Amino acid sequence: MSETVLRTEKLFKTYEMGKRKVPxxxxxxxxxxxxxxxxxxxxxxxxxxxxxxxxxxLDKPTSGKMILDQVDVTNLPERQLYxxxxxxxxxxxxxxxxxxxxxxxxxxxxxxxxxxRSKSERRQEARRLLDLxxxxxxxEHRPQRLSAGEQQRVAIARALANDPAIILADEPTGNLDTExxxxxxxxxxxxxxxxxxxxxxxxxxxxxASHSERVLFLKDGKITKEKxxxxxxxxxxxxxxxxxxxxxxxxRCPTCRKKLVAAEEEESI
Amino acid sequence: MGAFTxxxxxxSRRKMRALLVIIALGFSMAIMVSIPAGIVANQEAAQAMxxxxxxxxxxxxxxxxxxxxxxxxxxxxQGMFSGRPFEGLQQQQTxxxxxxxxxxxxxxxxxxxxxxxxxxxxxxxxxxINGPMGRNFTISRPVYTITGVTLNPSFIDDYSILPTNxxxxxxxxxxxxxxxxxxxxxxxxxxxxxGDKVEMYGESFTVVGVYDEAGQxxxxxxxxxxxxxxxxxxxxxxxxxxxxxxxxxxxxxxxSIAEVISAAYTSLQVTTYKDRLSxxxxxxxxxxxxxxxxxxxxxxxxxxxxQEIMIAVVATSLIVLFVMLYTVRERTKEIGTLKAIGxxxxxxxxxxxxxxxxxxxxxxxxxxAIGTVGAPLLSGILLPQIxxxxxxxxxxxxxxxxxxxxxxxxxxxxxxxxxxTPSLQTMLIAIGAAVLLGALGSLYPAWRAAxxxxxxxxxxx
Numbered sequence: 001m002s003e004t005v006l007r008t009e010k011l012f013k014t015y016e017m018g019k020r021k022v023p024x025x026x027x028x029x030x031x032x033x034x035x036x037x038x039x040x041x042x043x044x045x046x047x048x049x050x051x052x053x054x055x056x057x058l059d060k061p062t063s064g065k066m067i068l069d070q071v072d073v074t075n076l077p078e079r080q081l082y083x084x085x086x087x088x089x090x091x092x093x094x095x096x097x098x099x100x101x102x103x104x105x106x107x108x109x110x111x112x113x114x115x116x117r118s119k120s121e122r123r124q125e126a127r128r129l130l131d132l133x134x135x136x137x138x139x140e141h142r143p144q145r146l147s148a149g150e151q152q153r154v155a156i157a158r159a160l161a162n163d164p165a166i167i168l169a170d171e172p173t174g175n176l177d178t179e180x181x182x183x184x185x186x187x188x189x190x191x192x193x194x195x196x197x198x199x200x201x202x203x204x205x206x207x208x209a210s211h212s213e214r215v216l217f218l219k220d221g222k223i224t225k226e227k228x229x230x231x232x233x234x235x236x237x238x239x240x241x242x243x244x245x246x247x248x249x250x251x252r253c254p255t256c257r258k259k260l261v262a263a264e265e266e267e268s269i
Numbered sequence: 270m271g272a273f274t275x276x277x278x279x280x281s282r283r284k285m286r287a288l289l290v291i292i293a294l295g296f297s298m299a300i301m302v303s304i305p306a307g308i309v310a311n312q313e314a315a316q317a318m319x320x321x322x323x324x325x326x327x328x329x330x331x332x333x334x335x336x337x338x339x340x341x342x343x344x345x346x347q348g349m350f351s352g353r354p355f356e357g358l359q360q361q362q363t364x365x366x367x368x369x370x371x372x373x374x375x376x377x378x379x380x381x382x383x384x385x386x387x388x389x390x391x392x393x394x395x396x397x398i399n400g401p402m403g404r405n406f407t408i409s410r411p412v413y414t415i416t417g418v419t420l421n422p423s424f425i426d427d428y429s430i431l432p433t434n435x436x437x438x439x440x441x442x443x444x445x446x447x448x449x450x451x452x453x454x455x456x457x458x459x460x461x462x463x464g465d466k467v468e469m470y471g472e473s474f475t476v477v478g479v480y481d482e483a484g485q486x487x488x489x490x491x492x493x494x495x496x497x498x499x500x501x502x503x504x505x506x507x508x509x510x511x512x513x514x515x516x517x518x519x520x521x522x523x524x525s526i527a528e529v530i531s532a533a534y535t536s537l538q539v540t541t542y543k544d545r546l547s548x549x550x551x552x553x554x555x556x557x558x559x560x561x562x563x564x565x566x567x568x569x570x571x572x573x574x575x576q577e578i579m580i581a582v583v584a585t586s587l588i589v590l591f592v593m594l595y596t597v598r599e600r601t602k603e604i605g606t607l608k609a610i611g612x613x614x615x616x617x618x619x620x621x622x623x624x625x626x627x628x629x630x631x632x633x634x635x636x637x638a639i640g641t642v643g644a645p646l647l648s649g650i651l652l653p654q655i656x657x658x659x660x661x662x663x664x665x666x667x668x669x670x671x672x673x674x675x676x677x678x679x680x681x682x683x684x685x686x687x688x689x690t691p692s693l694q695t696m697l698i699a700i701g702a703a704v705l706l707g708a709l710g711s712l713y714p715a716w717r718a719a720x721x722x723x724x725x726x727x728x729x730x
Contacts, residue, residue: 078614110610
């Protein structure tokens with residue numbers, strides 16, 4: 001049995017809209033093991049963002065328990081939570097959220113700024129991470145000089161900065177065109193395989209989700225279904241059914257014509 | 270790459286806003302810088318006035334004491350405006366017969382009678398005088414004034430009838446004729462030196478010496494001394510004098526001699542030390558009024574300045590407050606992101622405090638620059654100014670007897686040129702205040718920033 005990185009028990013999150021109470025998460029139980037690549041799918045309003053906020057310690061659950069890297073973070077005060085966010089979690093946003101007035105390397109270095117590393121170590125680490133995401137030599141560029149795909153790569157490098165226990169990605173391909181979309185998913189898949197990075201990715205794109213190992217379906221704040229992902233990156237872009245070569249953008253295997261998409265978007269709506 | 274670099278980049282990212290804020294803050298800071306300088310300038314002006322008054326009073330008192338036995342007899346036209354600053358302003362000068370001198374000499378108790386003839390050139394110059402608080406006025410005055418004196422060695426020694434401050438050449442002496450002693454203003458006006466010839470009243474005179482006018486009046490007097498007979502000939506006033514200085518044997522005789530002269534020659538203005546003392550009293554009263562008014566201005570200045578500085582302080586803090594609040598609102602998502610990737614509340618708060626302080630630091634430097642350059646103008650607008658002419662603002666000085674020479678040289682007339690320069694200390698305090706006010710103004714916005722929910726990072730607008 002592999003080590004559990006993230007576990008939630010009976011997680012509830014209720015928003016109060018005036019006098020009405022709206023449940024966003026309802027008795028949610030989730031377990032993510034070390035080295036796993038999990039995708040969470042669900043229609044809008046299913047609680048995806050709320051879940052990610054709670055998992056990322058950006059928001060507190062109304063009740064339940066959450067354990068991250070052996071630490072019960074459910075009731076930690078803010079003065080300790082920021083350290084959890086800094087050291088144990090790497091966040092990837094749909095809109096990249098890079099600071100426009102900092103260059104790529106400086107953006108990557110941000111989470112390390114108040115850590116123990118020296119300035120030169122931080123700079124070196126930022127460069128190494130940019131190499132890792134395929135942006136060697138682009139460290140001096142400001143976000144506006146980079147393409148959307150490149151910006152998301154910078155954001156991924158930033159998420160890896162303090163070598164976190166888990167990467168939380170919120171619709172990481174939501175603002176990208178098809179080509180960049182699969183490049184980013186491929187990159188995440190490779191990080192997962194080569195570095196063993198644990199990734200939880202929220203998406204509503206079944207094709208993107210199929211690149212993960214495990215796809216969870218969220219509806220009304222509960223996990224209603226779980227499917228095995230194809231984990232295409234792990235299979236080195238070979239069809240899991242017939243073994244022939246496929247492209248990351250292929251929706252069906254060109255040889256055996258089997259579907260390579262984990263779940264249709266419509267299915268979850 | 271630290272919080273400081275980020276603060277600098279953020280400020281330079283929105284140049285127009287930063288610039289406007291810096292200008293607005295800069296003016297507040299400029300007010301803070303220039304006002305203390307204005308206060309100091311006013312205090313200094315008041316002190317200078319006091320010192321001037323005191324020394325003038327002392328000098329006059331001494332001269333009155335020294336000349337206790339002197340009875341001045343003048344023809345009309347002199348007296349009221351015969352003090353140095355106003356010398357030559359009178360238009361209607363009348364003269365008296367020289368024979369009156371001999372008649373007065375025969376009055377018992379009279380020791381000496383010294384004759385003078387003071388005449389002004391018909392030619393005039395038109396000049397603009399700088400008045401207080403930048404007000405100018407134009408006057409027309411004679412090119413020069415010549416005083417003819419009796420070159421009797423004992424008169425020269427006993428009664429100081431000639432200037433003493435010789436800067437070139439020599440003084441006049443007994444037997445001199447066709448020679449002139451010029452003051453430095455007049456040599457400059459004519460462009461001559463010792464040994465040169467000058468034409469005055471159509472007569473040619475050789476310059477034998479140059480003297481400096483004691484004191485510094487508002488008017489650059491242009492005067493000359495010649496033998497009295499030369500003056501009479503040149504001016505066509507043979508046998509005439511304009512003033513007689515009558516010296517009594519003893520102070521106790523002064524009153525009776527003055528009475529006799531007044532009764533015999535009704536057209537003469539006769540003044541004794543008592544008159545001069547009462548003139549001095551009047552002056553003292555006016556001086557005191559002026560000083561009181563100056564002191565009132567100084568204390569008023571301090572009150573006004575305190576209010577204005579308070580307004581500037583509040584304005585500065587408010588500007589920083591609003592700008593930083595706006596900035597924080599605008600950057601909610603950025604702040605959320607910073608918190609999501611592990612910035613603590615304090616990291617975020619100090620970031621925004623730093624930005625606010627940096628903004629006001631730059632504004633402070635700009636403000637000091639504006640304040641230093643514009644201090645005279647700003648303090649002129651913002652603070653009440655000391656008027657050297659007293660509360661009424663009109664010239665009321667009546668400088669008194671002519672023969673006592675230096676009476677007219679009131680330094681106070683020149684005291685309106687106050688220099689307003691902010692001191693280094695003021696500048697340093699202003700810089701400190703700028704940073705402090707920046708910190709104060711950004712305290713609440715930075716706190717708001719720190720309280721931003723990290724989940725704001727997920728807002729997709």
